[in-house]
Amino acid sequence: MATTEILSSGNSLGTQGLSRMSMGMQRQTNREVERVQSRAIVAKLTEDGRAFLTNTALEHVGALTALEQHLISIAPLGEARYREIVDSYTLGASAAIRRWN
Numbered sequence: 001m002a003t004t005e006i007l008s009s010g011n012s013l014g015t016q017g018l019s020r021m022s023m024g025m026q027r028q029t030n031r032e033v034e035r036v037q038s039r040a041i042v043a044k045l046t047e048d049g050r051a052f053l054t055n056t057a058l059e060h061v062g063a064l065t066a067l068e069q070h071l072i073s074i075a076p077l078g079e080a081r082y083r084e085i086v087d088s089y090t091l092g093a094s095a096a097i098r099r100w101n
Contacts, residue, residue, distance in 0.1 A: 050097065060093065
């Protein structure tokens with residue numbers, strides 16, 4: 001989105017105000033608007049990445065939990081080991097999500 005589009009969308013300054021500025025002020029304003037746009041894009045991509053990572057972890061934990069339950073039913077002596085493995089994965093996935101920024 002161009003600076004003039006942002007300024008004309010509800011901003012009281014608008015494109016007329018921008019055109020009244022000196023060339024130096026216009027360049028400075030354009031740079032600042034580009035920095036704001038850049039930060040917004042990075043913030044959105046960060047949230048999209050966090051959501052994707054969380055979704056993947058939930059799917060994996062669900063599948064591992066179902067497998068854990070199945071293995072407990074067919075080989076109950078391994079229950080403590082199965083739980084330890086699934087719990088370890090879950091804690092690691094949770095830590096990865098918390099670190100994501």
